[in-house]
Amino acid sequence: MYGFSSNKQRFFQMASTMLSLASTTPSASLSTQEILKGKVRLGSGRVGTLLNKEKGNPFIKAKSFGRISMTAAVNVSRFEGVAMAPPDPILGVSEAFRADTDVKKLNLGVGAYRTEELQPYVLDVVKKAENLMLERGENKEYLAIEGLAAFNKATAELLFGADNPVIKQQRVATVQGLSGTGSLRLAAAFIERYFPGAQVLISSPTWGNHKNIFNDARVPWSEYRYYDPKTVGLDFEGMISDIKAAPEGSFVLLHGCAHNPTGIDPTPEQWEKISDVIQEKNHIPFFDVAYQGFASGSLDADASSVRLFAARGMELFIAQSYSKNLGLYAERIGAINVVCSSADAAARVKSQLKRIARPMYSNPPVHGARIVANVVGDPALFNEWKAEMEMMAGRIKNVRQKLFDSLSAKDKSGKDWSFILKQIGMFSFTGLNKTQSENMTNKWHVYLTKDGRISLAGLSLAKCEYLADAIIDSYHNKFCNNVHWYYIPVSFDWILDPGLHKSK
Amino acid sequence: MWKCFSTRTSRCFSTSASNKALKWWDHVAPAPKDPITSVTEAFLADTSPTKINLGVGAYRDDEGKPVVLQCVKEAEAKIAGCDFLESVSSAVSSKLVEESVKLVYGKNSDIIKEGRFAGVQALSGTGACRLFAEFQRRFYPESQIYMTDPTWSNHHNIWRDALVPERTFHYYHPDSKGLDFSALLDDVKNAPDGSFFLLHPCAHNPTGVDPTEEQWREISYLFKVKNHFPFFDMAYQGFASGDLDRDARSIQIFVEDGNVIGCAQSFAKNMGLYGHRVGCLNVLCNDAKQAVAIKSQLQQIARAMYSSPPIHGILLVSGILSDPNMKALWVKEVKAMANRIQSLRTTLRKSLEQLSSPLNWEHITNQVGMFCFSGLTPEQVDRLLREFHIYMTRDGRMSMAGVTTGNVSYLANAIHEVTKFG
Numbered sequence: 001m002y003g004f005s006s007n008k009q010r011f012f013q014m015a016s017t018m019l020s021l022a023s024t025t026p027s028a029s030l031s032t033q034e035i036l037k038g039k040v041r042l043g044s045g046r047v048g049t050l051l052n053k054e055k056g057n058p059f060i061k062a063k064s065f066g067r068i069s070m071t072a073a074v075n076v077s078r079f080e081g082v083a084m085a086p087p088d089p090i091l092g093v094s095e096a097f098r099a100d101t102d103v104k105k106l107n108l109g110v111g112a113y114r115t116e117e118l119q120p121y122v123l124d125v126v127k128k129a130e131n132l133m134l135e136r137g138e139n140k141e142y143l144a145i146e147g148l149a150a151f152n153k154a155t156a157e158l159l160f161g162a163d164n165p166v167i168k169q170q171r172v173a174t175v176q177g178l179s180g181t182g183s184l185r186l187a188a189a190f191i192e193r194y195f196p197g198a199q200v201l202i203s204s205p206t207w208g209n210h211k212n213i214f215n216d217a218r219v220p221w222s223e224y225r226y227y228d229p230k231t232v233g234l235d236f237e238g239m240i241s242d243i244k245a246a247p248e249g250s251f252v253l254l255h256g257c258a259h260n261p262t263g264i265d266p267t268p269e270q271w272e273k274i275s276d277v278i279q280e281k282n283h284i285p286f287f288d289v290a291y292q293g294f295a296s297g298s299l300d301a302d303a304s305s306v307r308l309f310a311a312r313g314m315e316l317f318i319a320q321s322y323s324k325n326l327g328l329y330a331e332r333i334g335a336i337n338v339v340c341s342s343a344d345a346a347a348r349v350k351s352q353l354k355r356i357a358r359p360m361y362s363n364p365p366v367h368g369a370r371i372v373a374n375v376v377g378d379p380a381l382f383n384e385w386k387a388e389m390e391m392m393a394g395r396i397k398n399v400r401q402k403l404f405d406s407l408s409a410k411d412k413s414g415k416d417w418s419f420i421l422k423q424i425g426m427f428s429f430t431g432l433n434k435t436q437s438e439n440m441t442n443k444w445h446v447y448l449t450k451d452g453r454i455s456l457a458g459l460s461l462a463k464c465e466y467l468a469d470a471i472i473d474s475y476h477n478k479f480c481n482n483v484h485w486y487y488i489p490v491s492f493d494w495i496l497d498p499g500l501h502k503s504k
Numbered sequence: 505m506w507k508c509f510s511t512r513t514s515r516c517f518s519t520s521a522s523n524k525a526l527k528w529w530d531h532v533a534p535a536p537k538d539p540i541t542s543v544t545e546a547f548l549a550d551t552s553p554t555k556i557n558l559g560v561g562a563y564r565d566d567e568g569k570p571v572v573l574q575c576v577k578e579a580e581a582k583i584a585g586c587d588f589l590e591s592v593s594s595a596v597s598s599k600l601v602e603e604s605v606k607l608v609y610g611k612n613s614d615i616i617k618e619g620r621f622a623g624v625q626a627l628s629g630t631g632a633c634r635l636f637a638e639f640q641r642r643f644y645p646e647s648q649i650y651m652t653d654p655t656w657s658n659h660h661n662i663w664r665d666a667l668v669p670e671r672t673f674h675y676y677h678p679d680s681k682g683l684d685f686s687a688l689l690d691d692v693k694n695a696p697d698g699s700f701f702l703l704h705p706c707a708h709n710p711t712g713v714d715p716t717e718e719q720w721r722e723i724s725y726l727f728k729v730k731n732h733f734p735f736f737d738m739a740y741q742g743f744a745s746g747d748l749d750r751d752a753r754s755i756q757i758f759v760e761d762g763n764v765i766g767c768a769q770s771f772a773k774n775m776g777l778y779g780h781r782v783g784c785l786n787v788l789c790n791d792a793k794q795a796v797a798i799k800s801q802l803q804q805i806a807r808a809m810y811s812s813p814p815i816h817g818i819l820l821v822s823g824i825l826s827d828p829n830m831k832a833l834w835v836k837e838v839k840a841m842a843n844r845i846q847s848l849r850t851t852l853r854k855s856l857e858q859l860s861s862p863l864n865w866e867h868i869t870n871q872v873g874m875f876c877f878s879g880l881t882p883e884q885v886d887r888l889l890r891e892f893h894i895y896m897t898r899d900g901r902m903s904m905a906g907v908t909t910g911n912v913s914y915l916a917n918a919i920h921e922v923t924k925f926g
Contacts, residue, residue, distance in 0.1 A: 077764050361631045
């Protein structure tokens with residue numbers, strides 16, 4: 001049935017299979033004529049080579065199947081039309097930084113903690129925990145789909161406090177996830193499945209990957225006002241108004257502490273009001289807690305917003321991450337918690353979260369979970385951890401203070417820089433716009449994201465003065481600051497050279 | 505879908521709150537238990553001293569204990585307490601991919617030299633399959649996936665959650681307990697040109713039935729003519745024959761024939777790194793440039809799922825594979841695991857024959873890899889559980905890795921008991 005009696009027949013057979021391939025690729029609609037003439041180079045051009053009967057091509061081998069003999073060229077890739085994905089805006093900053101050879105360069109891009117010497121930091125408790133684990137020689141068996149039981153217990157207790165009624169009443173469904181991203185994704189998939197059509201309200205701005213997660217999970221989202229560029233602070237009225245305006249039963253994504261990217265958190269009074277309006281509208285609060293303990297230095301203080309909502313008897317989602325507060329970035333350890341109104345509901349919700357996890361990765365990675373469980377489970381290690389967290393948060397606070405002092409001393413314009421002190425956590429929204437941020441990089445070799453976000457974790461006391469100079473220059477520099485300058489070049493150039501306008 | 509909620513507008517505090525709280529999850533039903541992991545759960549809860557777990561495909565030594573390979577222990581000691589951080593990850597991750605694809609295509613393959621593949625680390629085999637399924641749907645939204653009948657139960661979940669419809673093709677012949685080869689070829693032939701197929705390159709799960717090399721050649725040739733896309737899920741490289749290269753032979757046949765393929769790899773079983781979730785996904789491309797594009801798309805899918813893979817397993821695998829001594833040790837240890845399973849297969853079959861079982865048990869030694877598709881009915885499986893505390897999945901799949909010299913007689917007797925009357 002697959003015998004080829006002549007070369008011609010074989011070529012047409014190949015051409016027709018090539019055509020059927022081509023027809024599945026939207027961008028390529030080819031006629032047999034075009035292929036046979038070798039006009040169109042499909043992929044690597046090996047098809048053209050075949051059709052031109054070129055001999056000696058190492059990629060073409062003759063094969064025999066009994067009486068049948070055919071020349072086997074490599075099929076053109078099925079994924080010919082796949083375009084390059086856009087580069088990640090945050091990671092791209094680090095790449096550009098690495099390529100910069102200037103000695104004054106400063107990386108305030110990605111949010112990973114650095115010491116005063118601007119070195120990465122492995123917490124002492126983590127090293128101790130890993131050595132303990134090595135001594136014990138634990139096995140590497142699969143975790144259950146929901147993860148390590150000791151970790152799940154520890155993480156929920158850290159979040160709510162061990163004595164919290166939600167824990168005592170077993171009303172929390174906790175499933176270990178792959179850090180914050182993985183936990184958010186589990187929740188997003190759950191929302192898509194059980195609340196089809198419901199949307200998630202996310203702050204404007206928010207962490208860039210939030211949108212990717214909800215997009216890929218097919219959960220619609222819309223934004224609520226958050227950052228006020230005029231005050232470089234919270235647009236509280238806008239936030240409340242937008243949450244109120246959303247359809248009843250929406251999910252409201254809140255940053256538990258140390259808002260990313262702005263560093264601007266609501267005050268306790270504002271949290272109460274946010275909770276009021278969420279209850280009023282029957283919305284579901286959805287917390288992303290990526291910095292518990294890292295923001296203020298206190299685990300309990302940083303969980304107060306979550307605990308406030310739980311205390312009101314609300315049902316809510318909380319995603320947690322141990323990337324920053326335990327420095328376990330690369331181990332991918334976190335959890336999704338769903339506070340339910342009953343233990344029965346919690347059990348059902350947990351079972352469905354597992355059902356989402358199983359076809360994603362079957363069960364979560366064991367190493368990071370064991371580290372957390374060991375650190376939290378040992379009183380000495382737990383206290384050491386709290387001290388290390390205070391130290392990390394303390395360094396960032398010191399850096400904020402020094403930056404503020406430098407800015408205030410050097411800037412003679414009378415601009416109020418106190419927002420640097422009011423903001424909290426790893427990040428600071430400087431209020432610099434895109435052009436000003438570009439000036440920071442191009443002129444001063446200071447790397448930050450285009451939204452003007454700097455990572456204070458990447459700043460040392462030693463570099464604060466330099467940074468202050470860079471910020472002041474970028475802020476007040478006429479080139480950057482004058483909005484009209486955006487538009488004038490086009491019209492001036494056109495006046496000077498009419499031909500130029502045509503080509504635009 | 506409906507929600508029930510109270511008309512409460514004022515604040516509530518703790519104890520009375522749960523009664524009045526909005527009940528969002530009333531419509532969430534309890535999920536059915538996973539057919540494989542639930543077996544382990546039930547086994548763990550069983551207090552019988554004679555219990556045997558033949559459920560999940562995780563290797564056990566002859567005492568029935570989980571094993572951490574010696575090469576892994578050595579790799580572990582090297583990295584413990586060291587400063588491995590996020591800045592190192594990308595270099596280490598590339599090493600993992602480089603070494604992994606060598607296992608698939610051979611270390612001197614042109615594919616590797618020319619960079620004609622898009623490779624990313626993945627969350628073991630499941631994660632690799634899921635990344636591919638998502639990628640398939642994104643770029644071929646109308647496509648389906650053809651799966652063997654039967655296949656690993658989670659394959660159905662993976663492609664379903666990725667919204668790719670599935671079809672099955674003939675594979676296992678229940679009468680011969682072997683390959684239904686002619687029906688397989690018919691199904692491949694009758695599928696529309698350019699279909700996506702999910703193949704097990706060695707040690708088929710759950711049946712343990714693999715095509716012969718000649719049969720693979722015929723399948724590959726047919727694939728080439730039909731321009732199908734073969735996606736290989738290689739979870740047991742080394743467990744089929746004991747030889748890693750031999751177990752990848754089927755993939756290499758397809759590649760030699762000019763098929764453009766994709767491959768998921770898992771290090772869960774052959775390196776015993778179950779809980780670390782380390783694997784690799786690679787897709788063959790026309791050239792290095794296209795490989796960069798495809799890799800970027802795969803990374804983007806991963807970014808919205810879990811951002812980046814866990815580093816610990818990656819460090820272990822890349823450490824072992826890039827050190828010739830450790831790699832040689834690993835190869836030996838894989839062979840030892842495969843040999844132990846092979847010898848217990850022989851023992852189990854002999855024991856059943858010695859008990860004068862009326863049934864034919866040749867398939868126990870004909871089938872390869874970790875699993876034996878016993879042919880036991882669900883009722884017989886239930887009896888084994890209730891009367892003998894022997895655990896396996898209800899399709900009669902037994903994980904031979906759970907059989908030991910200590911329990912093989914008990915197992916043979918139990919199987920004989922439930923099958924002796926046919």
